[in-house]
Amino acid sequence: MKIARPNRDWAEKVYLIAILQGMGITIRHFLANLVRPSRMETLQYPEETKDMPAGYRGKHRLTKREDGSVRCVACFMCATACPADCISIVAEDVGEITDKTVEKAPASFDIDLLKCVFCGMCVEACPVDAIRMDSGQYTITDFTRKDFVINKQELMAVEPALPKPNQQK
Ligand code: SF4
Numbered sequence: 446m447k448i449a450r451p452n453r454d455w456a457e458k459v460y461l462i463a464i465l466q467g468m469g470i471t472i473r474h475f476l477a478n479l480v481r482p483s484r485m486e487t488l489q490y491p492e493e494t495k496d497m498p499a500g501y502r503g504k505h506r507l508t509k510r511e512d513g514s515v516r517c518v519a520c521f522m523c524a525t526a527c528p529a530d531c532i533s534i535v536a537e538d539v540g541e542i543t544d545k546t547v548e549k550a551p552a553s554f555d556i557d558l559l560k561c562v563f564c565g566m567c568v569e570a571c572p573v574d575a576i577r578m579d580s581g582q583y584t585i586t587d588f589t590r591k592d593f594v595i596n597k598q599e600l601m602a603v604e605p606a607l608p609k610p611n612q613q614k
């Protein structure tokens with residue numbers, strides 16, 4: 446099918462009005478940023494970082510018991526729920542953990558962050574609140590692929606994000 450060319454007058458053909466409209470918007474933002482720099486949307490990253498909203502899913506962490514041991518009971522619920530199949534767990538008998546209701550613990554617990562889609566299904570699936578994504582860490586960088594596979598010790602070392610001043614009770 447042949448499409449007819451639009452009928453444009455000379456003003457539209459030189460795009461002069463559109464260029465002036467675009468320049469007007471640019472100048473308006475430029476002047477507004479000069480007058481009220483505090484309302485500028487741009488962050489001076491990485492010196493400045495954005496505060497993440499409550500519930501934001503950042504880098505995972507494994508929570509700990511009061512004695513510092515891992516809370517995870519190696520039930521594999523998170524690995525089963527994970528749609529990206531990026532959680533690898535090897536279970537072991539607990540041994541030194543004093544809580545007799547616990548039968549297993551993870552000998553190893555790895556997450557491949559390059560496969561992870563940060564859906565939060567692992568957090569939802571965990572029956573003992575052993576895995577969380579409340580670290581607030583969203584810039585995860587490294588040099589090699591294998592460096593993005595974080596192990597149990599690294600996951601236990603991740604700290605929760607501090608609550609923002611207006612969230613403190
Ligand atoms: S956030 Fe989603 S994709 Fe990532 S480890 Fe958890 S369940 Fe898997």
Ligand code: SF4
Nearest residue numbers: 517518520521523571
């Ligand atoms: S993190 Fe939670 S769901 Fe995953 S294996 Fe440990 S206890 Fe089970």
